[in-house]
Amino acid sequence: MSVSIALLLVFCVAAAAPALCRLTGRRAGWVLAGPVAGLAVWFAARGPEIWHNGASLSQILWAPSVGLSLSFRLDGLSWLFALLITGIGALVTLYAGAYLESHPRLGRFYATLLFFTASMLGLVLADNLLLLFVFWELTSISSYLLIGFDQERADARRAALQALFVTTGGGLALLAGFVLLRQIGGAFELAALFPQAAAVRSHPSYTPLLLLILLGAFTKSAQFPFHFWLPAAMEAPTPVSAYLHAATMVKAGVYLLARLSPLLADTGTWFWSLTATGAVTMLLGAVAALSKTDLKQILAYSTVSVLGILTLLTGIGTVTALEALAVYLLAHGLYKGALFLTAGTIDHETGTRDITQLGGLRRCMPLTAAAGLLAALSMAGLPPLLGFVSKEMLYQAGLNAPQYAAVLTKLLVVTAVVLFAVAGAVGVRPFFGPPSGLARQIHEAPAALWLPPVLLASGGLWLGLTPPRLEKAVEAAVTSMAPHQAVDVHLSLVHGLTPALILSALSVVAGLLLYRVHGRHLGSMRSRLALVRFGPSHAYDALLSGLNRLAKWQTRRLQSGYLRSYLLITMMAVLAFSAAPLALHRNLPAVSAALNPRWHELLLAAAILAGILTAVRTASRLTAVAALGLVGLGMALLFAWLGAPDLAMTQLAVETLTVILLVLVLHQLPDFSQLTPRRGRLRDAAVALAAGSFMTLLVLSVHTTNSDSSLARYFLEHAQPLAHGCNVVNVILTDFRALDTLGEITVLAVAAVGVYALVRLRMTGEQKR
């Protein structure tokens, strides 16, 4: 089984999810989690092969002319992500079945969730940047659908739209960055780009390219100042928050940076932009997390903080830092997933997520409490959990940073201290704190609700106790991020008395103190740090309402609903945009005497002119229609004489039908209540005359231009031999240019349906009234 088949499988399961949901009813979660879990096992089993042989590439051509192909790369980094996505994905799928039990739209929820799983897998496995971008946008879209899953709530819809705008806005920049990269490197394939790293880094377009890609990565991974969409996205059902907005999707930006670091890293710009953004984000997120009282909000801001840490580590870019990145990624996925799921379970069983109302839940829900405790200890960075190992490595990376090691280490310690207190607030106090007076009778949740968090949290314990298990995987991941450096990973719980251990001990003490202070001031915590609220989120709101105002204004100006003003605007626009260049850039054609009109042509022209004058002067609609009919018939005759019988026939038929249509609607119209005032008529006359003169000039200039059109000759010569037809006009329409004609008749059909809908809607509206 290859990677592309694995992906296809998940997409198929997603498509079949609604039907499977109906078939299996309450066991839907267990059934749908099966394939995802199977995939996780498959990826896990391929581990040793990846560690040993390095990247495994596969390619299927899709649209090679634009550089798009289904090429996939399974190496250490994507393997780690794939395992996180499928492993946590399976547990979340199982959990969601119980969390949203008997929800009427559960089938649609599963379809979207699994669609996301497939897209995210595609994102981390893609070797072609264009393909990666496609999956990148698919995750944004599925995230939008999942955040807005409670579609009746305005808050959920707003948050969904905000997340979509921010991430796809960044996605647009990302696409531009990829295109720039292709212009420099000549390919979208990473495999072809990696050998040209030096050329890319020294290229003059490197800085704009990097900034564009960073914009994409930072919006996706909720880095300051784009972080605001992530806390708002907590409107999503909790399994979604656990999966997309903690464990996987928000890490896509970090993944992209790690993926591209062999290509783009090792420059001053890279180091500065990543470490500065990461540092601001991690501090801001941690402090904001401490100021919230809603479990999910706290977790969301702590996720923002961790994403900042991951960005910072990518920016530092040393082997130590990349090792820390890999382990931290895993540790965070495990503990944050577990914490979100326990938060969901608490919400599900008690009906509240406010930490000031929660306490002493360990008696009623012991298993959930165990999961929450283990996850919180890992988050706090206490031994013997994986969080401890990753925090030690984090400090080590800070201490070994090539520049500003002291400052970075201090910032990391401060963040860790705050996160320690946050971990206590979300994972310890609700279970072990003083019992609160919740009136409800609380029971332990069903197995599908406690099993996933317990498994995730014990994963952190298991790996924390035996960190050497991870060595090979981390080594492979770091090798994919830094292919030219010697990587030799040794992981252990105890390193001896290192500076990192001393820092760790210090931060635990400080964290405990902060936790106690935080607990004492919990009641008055709300809106203490209002500072976090202003800023980017408001800029977003202002931008959006400004855009709406602009749209309203221009709609009022341009879309008046009167056919005559549309006609006027269209004519003036045509004149402005085509007549002006014609007048500026070309010599106006001289009306040559060689045109040499014959007497019957002059007669026809006079008849047409008479028709026009009558139509303009008359106050009766019927007379105007008849006069216009005269104009049309005159034109048809002219066509016939000038050797365009097809055109003449069509013109004649159109004229006839137009008269019929006009007669059908004419008697519906009220009498003229007033004619256009004189000024308006003069303006219309001016525009009409200008448009007419423009057309005349255009035709004359076409006529006088010596057009050596090889196309016309081609059509004339090949109509008979290639298309077996003598009528070249028809052959062009139905054979040479059939696709264009297909488009035209489709437009015709749509227009007819549009007229039908408009008239019918108005009729039913009148009936209602």
Add this chain to the structure above:
Amino acid sequence: MRSLILLTASRYLAPLLLGASLWILLRGHNEPGGGFVGGLLAAAAFALKVVGAGVAAARRALRVNPHFLLGAGLLTALASGLPALLAGLPFFTGRWIRIPVAGEASWKVGTVLGFDVGVYLVVTGAVLLIVFTLAEE
């Protein structure tokens, strides 16, 4: 307010117009004509019926809903591109077969005719959809 002259005229003219429209459709590949003009003419035949005998009579004469003509026409036009696709050629490449009639004579029939029939149906359907709707209002 039905005009007897129009009623009688439409009874005889409509079939004539319809026949002419088919003739124009079929000759279009080699002489002036084609699906577009043919479709307009067919629509004119039914429009005449609307003016002469009323919408209900015209609808009865058409037998199918104009919507149906739109869909059928688009599908016919689209389907005429498929034989080329099945033969591994670019979409809409014209494919021709000879149908022997009698002796040496034979008809050449191509997918292009299918396409033109599609255009004919869409144009007829679109115009009639608008005419019927407006006339019923």
